[in-house]
Amino acid sequence: MEKSWAKLVNLKNMVIKLGKDDPRRVIHSFKVGLALVLISILQYFRPSFYAFGDNIMWAVLTVVLVLEFSVGATLGKGLNRVLATGFAGALGVGIRRITSFSGDKGKAVLTSTSVFFIAGTVTFMRFSPRLKARYDYGLIIFILTFCLVSLSDNPENELVEVAQERLFMIIVGSCIAIVVCICICPVWIGQDLHHQIAANIQKLADFLEGFGDEYFNNVENTTGAAGDKPFLHRYESVLSSKSSEETMAVLARWEPCHGRFRFRHPWKQYIKIGNQIRLCAYKIKALSVFLLPSEKTPYELRSRIQESCTNISIESGKALKESSLILKHMAKSSMPNGHVANAKAAAESLKSVLRSNPWEGADHLEIIAAATVASLLIDIVVLVENICEAVDELATLAN
């Protein structure tokens, strides 16, 4: 009894968390319910075009399968569904007309052969990464519709009529799905991608801005220091965001002009920025090891490169922060370039500190950690510059 109560409370908390993490989820659930109710209302009012029995199920099928969380996904699926149904239906009717000239046995053989070849070919096409990204759903629907038309029981004269009615119902379903998706609190996946990339840059900026203070503080052996500071870990989600960004960019291409985004917004550039961000995140991952107290070079040695290293990390962080803001607000600004220049200058000053052999006479085993940090920071400046340039390029492409 107590156990199941605990489980119920757990479930309640999980549901609340799901809704709080992204309230648009609740709205989306509401939209799906609404779209289906709209169809059921159509069904109850039964206008003339509803006179044919069970065909409403095609509208229901379409709404359930097409109405997705984001506008891009819904539009993509809706167009795929309508076009694929149309083409496959036409092809199926055509082939049936041809096979009808042969006898009963010939017809069976011809139908099976055409189903085999067309289903096989289209299935094979689904393996092409290019087609899969944009037209996977359409290809499945193509196979489905073609097989349904070919294997249907209806005599040929009825067939065309039934096919037209179904296509019509699918168009009705797609339209309802698209209208509900766009008109009620639309979720633009392009905008999500935009914000996600900006947030990812911000995560790197948070790490870099904090790194200098973290690494060069004099308190040795602070236990679990890194664990308590979320800004030192936020960047980790960037490491594995590649596939989600690519999916979003593909879906975003279906979306019409919305907000500050036009139809042919350069979504591909976001993938490019995302890749640059990840390169920088890999480097930060390597850098983060040295925040562990056990990995630190004694403070006395570390402090000799403190100033220029701290400057590099702070200025890189600021450059990324500015870059993230520019991206977020789609405004032009030369601020990041200033910070990049400062970071570069700090890197040069670090190099000249190193040239003056700051660790003369020290144990080389003790200095390698500090030397690695210096080397990684110098590399990071270049990567930060690349990110800022890619963001700049996006601004140019978008206007």
Place this chain on the structure above:
Amino acid sequence: MEKSWAKLVNLKNMVIKLGKDDPRRVIHSFKVGLALVLISILQYFRPSFYAFGDNIMWAVLTVVLVLEFSVGATLGKGLNRVLATGFAGALGVGIRRITSFSGDKGKAVLTSTSVFFIAGTVTFMRFSPRLKARYDYGLIIFILTFCLVSLSDNPENELVEVAQERLFMIIVGSCIAIVVCICICPVWIGQDLHHQIAANIQKLADFLEGFGDEYFNNVENTTGAAGDKPFLHRYESVLSSKSSEETMAVLARWEPCHGRFRFRHPWKQYIKIGNQIRLCAYKIKALSVFLLPSEKTPYELRSRIQESCTNISIESGKALKESSLILKHMAKSSMPNGHVANAKAAAESLKSVLRSNPWEGADHLEIIAAATVASLLIDIVVLVENICEAVDELATLAN
């Protein structure tokens, strides 16, 4: 004319490449065609249970949507489809029975309300990552079936019969899909995951085995050396393999005993190994920068840590290679531990070389690259040991 001919040749090459990359794709396309032909044969022979007109389309729908490339995906979708249809159908019939006690208007309102709430709730459930991973398809089918039953035109006495017939056709379709998928050259996704993880370890091993020679060769300014050597780049695919591994592990859990894998094979451990592999790959990514001729410390300085660094990288590579072989052949062996011990010993000897201050008097700016390589290699030994331990653990869990 010539242009379209070139395009055609391009297309042909692409198709051949798709097939050659993985010949199982051709077999899968053949299997989809075959399963649909099997259904069309059933249709032509028309055994008694086929007497009801258009219901064959449910079998066609099921085969097209359920028959996936791998056994795990097919079984998962098939079970999801049958169970979801069964439950949703029962719920739908139950609710219709309740609403039938109210008048026409009451019925319309009750039906719409129940469709709204159930579709909304289940849509919301789809956002839970746990449910989404294993039951997403089932949840969609649940909404679909429930709406179809609720909004169907059939009078109630016919409804139960129609629902049963459709469920039966869906079971027939699922069975055909599953039988074809398992009996003709089955693609076990668990096996694929197993091989992919082993191959990923091998990729890291290739890099590490080659790194020593690459980094410490005396030929300065070899142009584009790294570009020509594929083994130095193969590891890059590991960096972004997280999501594909997770999907595969989820699907593998549906698969029954096959080959050397039993039903409850510890698939989760593969994700764990995969994560360890990626941690090592991030480190290798940082290491790979130093292969660029422009980043290299002068040979004279580099050579002072050559022996122990080369030993670390070769022994780490060998340990990973052995680990990959153990995983591949599911055999027990203590070989990797020997190599890990050697790598550790080499790391210790590198540390003692560093303690003897090999670069005394050298320019610190020039030595930081070499120091970074040394430091990264020392870190890599620990990560390699973790990978070998995770593979060991898998062997223990699997037996």
